[in-house]
Amino acid sequence: MRLLPFVLAAGLLPAAAAAQCGGGFQNFVKLMKDEAVQAGYDTATVNAFFAGTRQDNSVLKADRGQGVFQKPFIEFSRRLISQNRLKRGRQMAQKHDATFKRIESTYGIDRGVLLAFWAFETDYGGYQGDFNTRDALVTLAHDCRRPELFRPQVFSALELFSQGNFDPKRTTGAWAGEIGMVQMLPGDILEHGVDADGDGKVSLKTSAPDALMSGARMLSHLGWQPGQPWLQEVTIPEGLDLSLTGTARKKSVAQWRDLGVAARDGGLPDKSMRASLLLPQGHKGPAFLAYPNFDVYFEWNQSFTYVLTAAYFANRLQGAEVYDAGKPESGLSSTQMKQLQQKLQALGHNVGKVDGILGARTRIAVQKEQARLGLPADAWPTPALLQRL
Missing domain, CATH: 1.10.530.10 (Lysozyme)
Structure with a gap:
């Protein structure tokens, strides 16, 4: 899931005119509609796009319940990577060989990279999510946790609708508003969508060539270096x-x-x-x-x-062997990780939100404290580190 959207509406309106997060949901929708009209969309289009918009509490629950990311790498990778996914990945590589050859020649991105995203995001297109995309985006834009990430995507979806490429009542996807086989946000579809199968439209939900080429184009735009390892x-x-x-x-x-x-x-x-x-x-x-x-x-x-x-x-x-898991020291439970983050914060480290997830900032803080205490400074928090702190 990617949360760095293409900001379609940036600069269209002064900050004071933008709908603010929080408050009554229907009033927020009204303000979003007013903002869209001020941005140049005709009233009929705006009304049609927002008609029936509702707050989806299941989206908010999903946003706050990403416990899978609390699992350590070995457990997480073994959970996501199965023999069936490997087998199907190789079958898909063969089935869509012409598309992957085109990606490799155009963008220099190895097929394994796109296949991995395709597998993890939607199990090779088998499950693309059943959340109403418009409602999910408006719900997350209204929520004050990360409105700056989702507000622009509402306008991107509106733009897709105005082009005839989005059905606000029927378009579905992931809880965070991503659409299609490799799960792209509306803004990314606008900017990087490719009609790879030549049918005159970008169909990321039903066309594997469109989805894979669009994903590759986005990775290239983000800075992927052709032909280089990762x-x-x-x-x-x-x-x-x-x-x-x-x-x-x-x-x-x-x-x-x-x-x-x-x-x-x-x-x-x-x-x-x-x-x-x-x-x-x-x-x-x-x-x-x-x-x-x-x-x-x-x-x-x-x-x-x-x-x-x-x-x-x-x-x-791409043919690599299974990694050597070694014998890592025991890590921390979710509760212990939160205790660790609280202790690190008390010591002056910026670990972000106390969420029980070993993210980048928590790793940096752990490594600094390990070095200070004379422990192996490998950024892996253990019960021994927690006890020392």
């Missing part, structure tokens, strides 16, 4: 300075090689390429070098665990 499993030596690890620290492949980091299978790429060394469950668990293309994954989804799993699954679909 993630590689490696081994690390005893005694490595673990404070050098993490997404925020990068070294050249040559420097990592000099420090004793080696590819688990095959060799390392261009020695001048920059990479981060990732230890998702500490220095006793699996290890990966993440290359510049890995950073693009965070433009699609901001969960470290999801991103790492998607990048790893792309490798598996």
